[in-house]
Amino acid sequence: MKHTTIILALSLFLTACSHHDSEFTKQIPGIWKQELSTYTNTLTIVPDGSFSFSRIILTNNDFDFTNTGTWLIRGNRIVMTATNQIGAHPLPLGDFFKAEIVHLDDHAWIFKMDNGSTNSFIR
Numbered sequence: 082m083k084h085t086t087i088i089l090a091l092s093l094f095l096t097a098c099s100h101h102d103s104e105f106t107k108q109i110p111g112i113w114k115q116e117l118s119t120y121t122n123t124l125t126i127v128p129d130g131s132f133s134f135s136r137i138i139l140t141n142n143d144f145d146f147t148n149t150g151t152w153l154i155r156g157n158r159i160v161m162t163a164t165n166q167i168g169a170h171p172l173p174l175g176d177f178f179k180a181e182i183v184h185l186d187d188h189a190w191i192f193k194m195d196n197g198s199t200n201s202f203i204r
Contacts, residue, residue, distance in 0.1 A: 101157050101182075102154045102155060102156070102157065105154045105157070105159075105182055105185055106154050108185050108186070108187075109126050109154070109159070109182075109185060109190065110126045110127060110128040111125075111126060111204050112124070112125050112204055113125075113126065113190060113202035113203065113204050114202060114203055114204065115200075115201070115202055115203075118139075119138065119139055119140055120136055120137060120138045120139055121136070121137045121139070122134065122135070122136050122202075123135045123136075123137075124202060126152060130151050130152060130153065131149065131150070131151055131152070132149065132150060132151070132152045132161055133147060133148070133149045134147065134148045134149075134161070134163075134172070134178075135147040135148075144168075144169060144170050145168055145169075146166065146167060146168025146169065146170055146171035146172070147166070147167045147168055147171065148163040148165065148166050148167075148171050148172050148174075148177065149163070149164065149165045149166075149167075150162045150163040150164040150165065150174075151164065154182070157181055157182050158179060158180065158181050158182065159178070159179070159180055159182060159192070160176055160178070160179050161176070161177060161178035161179075162175060162176050162177070163175060163177050179194075179195055180192035180193060180194050180195070180200075181193045183199065187204075188203060188204060189201055189202070189203055189204075190202045190203075190204075
């Protein structure tokens with residue numbers, strides 16, 4: 082009986098995560114921005130599972146770059162994997178962005194990075 086209760090609880094948890102994952106996957110495509118004092122990040126998430134991330138440094142164009150790749154959502158977390166890079170100092174290839182989705186609506190996306198910091202994009 083004890084094992085049945087644990088299995089049932091785990092099953093309900095996974096079903097809830099799966100529901101959130103599918104909702105987030107529908108909501109997240111679009112163009113997201115972070116505008117800071119020295120640079121602007123633009124993240125374009127496409128429903129086909131691809132993305133483009135660009136950083137424009139306002140003080141030095143030599144550091145502007147773009148990474149492209151794939152994204153997926155699993156367990157209320159988004160993982161972006163860079164497969165291509167353009168520019169002088171792009172982010173490394175591979176999984177470069179992993180974050181828990183804290184809040185997502187039509188205008189704001191708040192996420193928590195693995196290091197514990199919370200950040201956001203707007204559209």
